[in-house]
Amino acid sequence: MTLWITLRNLRTRWLATLITLLAVSLATATALVVPLLSRQVERGAQDAAQVFDLLITAKGSPSQAVLSSLFYLDVPIGNLPYSEYTRLKADPRTGRAVPLGFGDNYHGLPVVGTDPTFFEQRLKPGAPPYFRVRQGVMFNRPFQALLGASAARQTGLKIGDTFKSAHGLEEHHEPGVEEEEHDATYTVVGLLAATGGPIDRAVVTPIESLWRIHGQLTPESRGVTAVLYTASRLNDLYSVAQQTNARPLAQAVFPGQVFAQLRGFVLQGQAAYAGLSLLMLLLAGLTVWLSVHASGLERARSVALLRALGAGRGTVFGVVLLETALVVVLGLGLGVLLSLGLGQLAGGVLGARLGFSLPAPTLEPALLLRVLWLFPLGLLAALPPALGAARAEPTRNLA
Structure with missing residues (x-):
């Protein structure tokens, strides 16, 4: 009977119920969506860079x-002399030294110069190569190109097609500004399997292609933008990094350490955002209280009728609390669904801009606790109106 009365009251006051539902759900979504999205970006970036040791x-x-050489999102710092690369490659502690060269683009897609050792990288020993040719063949001479999965879809190029790259890291769209297109013609020889990482939106070619285009015809004139380094043993990795950092020209960067530093900055921003979320949740709690208080004034006569028909004070008290509990629970549920939907939508848009796939949003217990305390807060806000309704004399409102 209590549930039937509660549902009838909520249906009678549908507009006030809807407003309260919206307030609770929007406050819940606001508190969740930014932390959800930041964790998606963090996990996506770590997944995309986990194949690189140093x-x-x-x-x-x-x-x-890291942003320029692993994610193609920033301007490279500069080039290392080719002698630095050959020194690293010849070091007996080296397991693999993969050269990277940047500087050109094709319709905004980065042209990445490297060599076949790029395709020997693995997540762990014994695992299959992380980067694979899905269709076609591996390049074996300059001006052959492999297209990442997203690059192939975006450009529409197929195996056997030809194209010319342009100077710079991005495509220019300013009126009157023409692309500085190179004379050399690339031929597509293969398509890469999708990885969900930045390589999906890249054009991969032998690094000799970039050296020839930019007139770096001798070893003394050549440069490499970065080296992806893997040591034969774990201890060697740290010793090589220490010695590299002691040299005047080069630096060794562990991507995991950079992510940890960036995560610290993100957490600082999230702390400020958490304050805003708390304010939104408090406002939602105030909305719940106002709704219950206003409905208490409206239900005075119906409460008097319930009491006259024999309903006890506990029944009246329970009806008011149950109304509030249902509204808050529904609002929390809608808010959680809204935050997951927004996280999925924003993750797709942001992932396309960042160049790597973001995992689906997931709600962890610690994150849910940020909004679940709105339930006891709502019940606490309903206590004074519920007590007032239970103590009201029915004869006063039946006249």
């Missing part, structure tokens, strides 16, 4: 080195 670049910002 990154060696010219001296500069470690975060810029």
Whole structure:
């Protein structure tokens, strides 16, 4: 009977119920969506870079080195002399030294110069190669190109097609500004399997292609933007990194350490956002209280009728609390679903801009606790109106 009365009251006051539901659900979604999205980006970035042990670049910002050389999202710091690369490659502690070269684009897609050792990288020993040719063949001479999965879809190029790259890291769209297109013609020889990482939106070619295009015809004139380094043993990795950082031209960067630093900055921003979320949840709690208080004034006559028909004070008290509990629970549920939907939608958009896939949003217990305390807060807000309704004399409102 109590549930039937509660549902009838909520249906009678549908507009006030809807407003309260919206307030609770929007406050819940606001508290969840940014932390959800930031964790998606964090997990996606770590997944995309987990194949790389150590990154060696010219001296500069470690975060810029990672963003430019691993994610193709920033301007490279500069080039290392080719002699630095050959020194690393010849080091007996080296398991693999993969050169990277940047500087050109094709319709905004980065042209990545490297060599076949790029396709020997694995997540762990014994695992299959992380980067694979899905269709076609591996390049074996300059000006052959492999297209990442997203790059192939975006450009529409197929095996056997030809194209010319342009100077710079991005496509220019300013009126009157023409692309500085190179004379050399690339031929597509293969399509890469999708990885969900930045390589999906890249054009991969032998690094000799970039050296020839930019007139670097002798070893003394050549440069490499970065080196993806793997040591034969774990201890060697740290010793090589230490010695590299002691040299005047190069720096060794562990991508995991950079992610940890960036995560610290993100957490600082999330702390400020958590304050805003708390304010939104408090406002939602106030909305619940106002709704219950206003409905208490409206239900005075119906409560008097219930009491006159024999309903006890406990029944009246329970009806008011149950109304509030149902509204808050429904609002929390809608807010959680809304936050997951927004996280999925924003993750797809943001992932396309960042160049790597973001995992689906997941709600962890610690994150849910940020909003679940709105339930006891709502019940607490309903206590004074519920007590007032239970103590009201029925004869006063039946006249």
